[in-house]
Amino acid sequence: MVGTFWAFTPAIVAIVLALITKQVYVSLFVGILTGALMFVGGNPLQALGTLYSVMSEKVGANVPIIVFLVILGIFVILMQKSGGSRAYGEWARTKIKSKSGALAATAGLGCLIFVDDYFNCLTVGSVMRPVTDKFNVSHSKLAWIIDSTAAPVCIIAPISSWAAAVSGQLEGDGLVVFMKTIPFNVYAILTIIMVFVFCYMKLDFGKMKKNEKIAETTGDLNAGETDLPTDEDASIVANPHGKVRHLIVPVIILIACCVCGMIYSGFFYNWDTGTYGTAVQSSNVIEAFSNCDAGSSLAIGSTIALILVGIYYMIEKAVSFKDITDSFTQGFKAMVPAILILTFAWSISGIMGAKGGYLDAQAFVQENIALIPDTVQALFPAIFFVLACAIAFATGTSWGTFGVLVPIAVTILGGSGTLTLMTVSATLGGAVFGDHVSPISDTTILASTGGNCNHVDHVKTQLPYALTIAAISVVSYVVAGFLAKFGGVVSALAMWAVALVLFVAIIFIIKLARKNKTADIEQ
Numbered sequence: 001m002v003g004t005f006w007a008f009t010p011a012i013v014a015i016v017l018a019l020i021t022k023q024v025y026v027s028l029f030v031g032i033l034t035g036a037l038m039f040v041g042g043n044p045l046q047a048l049g050t051l052y053s054v055m056s057e058k059v060g061a062n063v064p065i066i067v068f069l070v071i072l073g074i075f076v077i078l079m080q081k082s083g084g085s086r087a088y089g090e091w092a093r094t095k096i097k098s099k100s101g102a103l104a105a106t107a108g109l110g111c112l113i114f115v116d117d118y119f120n121c122l123t124v125g126s127v128m129r130p131v132t133d134k135f136n137v138s139h140s141k142l143a144w145i146i147d148s149t150a151a152p153v154c155i156i157a158p159i160s161s162w163a164a165a166v167s168g169q170l171e172g173d174g175l176v177v178f179m180k181t182i183p184f185n186v187y188a189i190l191t192i193i194m195v196f197v198f199c200y201m202k203l204d205f206g207k208m209k210k211n212e213k214i215a216e217t218t219g220d221l222n223a224g225e226t227d228l229p230t231d232e233d234a235s236i237v238a239n240p241h242g243k244v245r246h247l248i249v250p251v252i253i254l255i256a257c258c259v260c261g262m263i264y265s266g267f268f269y270n271w272d273t274g275t276y277g278t279a280v281q282s283s284n285v286i287e288a289f290s291n292c293d294a295g296s297s298l299a300i301g302s303t304i305a306l307i308l309v310g311i312y313y314m315i316e317k318a319v320s321f322k323d324i325t326d327s328f329t330q331g332f333k334a335m336v337p338a339i340l341i342l343t344f345a346w347s348i349s350g351i352m353g354a355k356g357g358y359l360d361a362q363a364f365v366q367e368n369i370a371l372i373p374d375t376v377q378a379l380f381p382a383i384f385f386v387l388a389c390a391i392a393f394a395t396g397t398s399w400g401t402f403g404v405l406v407p408i409a410v411t412i413l414g415g416s417g418t419l420t421l422m423t424v425s426a427t428l429g430g431a432v433f434g435d436h437v438s439p440i441s442d443t444t445i446l447a448s449t450g451g452n453c454n455h456v457d458h459v460k461t462q463l464p465y466a467l468t469i470a471a472i473s474v475v476s477y478v479v480a481g482f483l484a485k486f487g488g489v490v491s492a493l494a495m496w497a498v499a500l501v502l503f504v505a506i507i508f509i510i511k512l513a514r515k516n517k518t519a520d521i522e523q
Contacts, residue, residue, distance in 0.1 A: 036351055063299075078121070080236045092127070098352055120149070124150075138212050149195060181424050187433055201511075205513075250312070261298065348518035377413070392431045
């Protein structure tokens with residue numbers, strides 16, 4: 001079974017089970033165990049030994065990424081305790097004078113908080129809901145903005161929990177490869193563009209349009225819906241004297257420290273020995289970014305940032321030393337689900353041998369990749385996008401989806417060529433789409449909570465918008481896939497030309513339909 005098509009069995013088992021049971025953790029574990037049983041010839045005790053050997057290897061190799069995720073969790077708790085979010089909300093209420101301004105400020109804050117989607121959903125909702133309520137913005141519209149500037153922003157931000165999760169699935173320097181996928185992520189980027197354009201032009205369609213009309217005319221911001229979610233975690237008490245800078249300064253410090261960590265890692269990390277030394281390995285900053293060790297860079301940078309932010313908060317008397325130390329355990333607890341799913345995703349990739357070893361799926365692909373027609377390979381971005389959409393929708397997890405599909409894409413296509421980058425990016429975008437439209441997605445649930453919106457109503461109102469961008473993405477990937485052989489610049493330009501033309505056409509159709517309806521009413 002080693003080096004044959006059967007090496008993909010663990011991923012297939014995990015996907016099928018996840019679709020049937022909707023339990024991604026159990027499905028991934030069973031997939032790993034299946035691969036271990038295949039590798040040892042069916043002996044269950046040896047299989048368990050192999051399973052935990054693979055898991056220890058993968059977790060051990062990715063400890064810096066886990067450290068980064070835990071520190072991000074601590075950052076989230078600290079920024080909530082500092083009162084910076086509350087202060088921003090109070091500032092916004094005094095400065096924003098129109099509905100368009102309220103919507104733009106909501107979307108802007110969503111783009112600013114890119115370190116983690118959970119923190120994004122709850123912070124943007126709690127901060128901006130009083131502001132949007134003032135201008136009769138429906139809670140479903142607020143939830144859509146929150147959801148559309150959470151995962152889409154995180155998946156294109158190099159310094160985020162999502163970037164750390166994806167980079168661990170990629171070959172070589174995962175963070176650099178991840179950054180190269182960003183220009184190809186049509187779904188995420190176009191979703192963010194849609195939020196700003198639709199808010200500025202006051203465009204709505206489907207049930208969202210109906211909800212907005214009810215909110216404007218009657219003041220019922222939930223459009224008659226009941227069964228509203230409970231508010232965010234009340235156990236975290238925010239500092240009543242917090243300032244806007246207590247939200248912005250920590251984010252700036254985190255970014256600056258992580259960038260400096262990348263530069264340091266790129267100059268002094270030796271890939272041949274896997275250690276740090278005094279000898280300079282790069283000749284300039286650009287080369288340093290290419291040569292950096294992603295996990296170590298983020299772990300080093302975020303650790304220094306945490307120390308600096310802790311000192312800053314104590315000097316500002318925004319958070320006490322005791323609250324800072326208490327945030328360590330609270331932040332770790334917040335990241336346990338993410339760490340668990342990453343552990344399983346890394347392990348299933350390891351037992352498959354997506355990068356060689358164990359069942360050695362990589363060897364099978366290297367022997368048979370030439371047999372796949374170029375026309376089929378060109379469709380891989382669109383195919384993986386649709387697969388990711390379906391799996392993430394059924395399972396409710398984007399991380400679990402790209403944790404399974406990204407290693408397969410990298411194994412099949414290999415390296416970091418244009419088609420590989422496009423396929424990985426399409427997988428990430430498809431996972432975000434499935435996360436958007438799935439009623440069992442944790443991010444979707446948190447967006448409903450943040451917007452104080454009926455959860456099912458949020459799913460219904462967001463679905464047409466997400467489907468619109470997904471359809472545009474599929475067409476764009478088909479075109480770009482066939483042009484991948486001409487290089488990344490050509491394929492990216494063609495992809496975005498198609499995407500933007502279709503997006504503008506959608507806007508024109510919506511405006512034309514609205515104009516015709518207005519004319520019919522006047523007659």
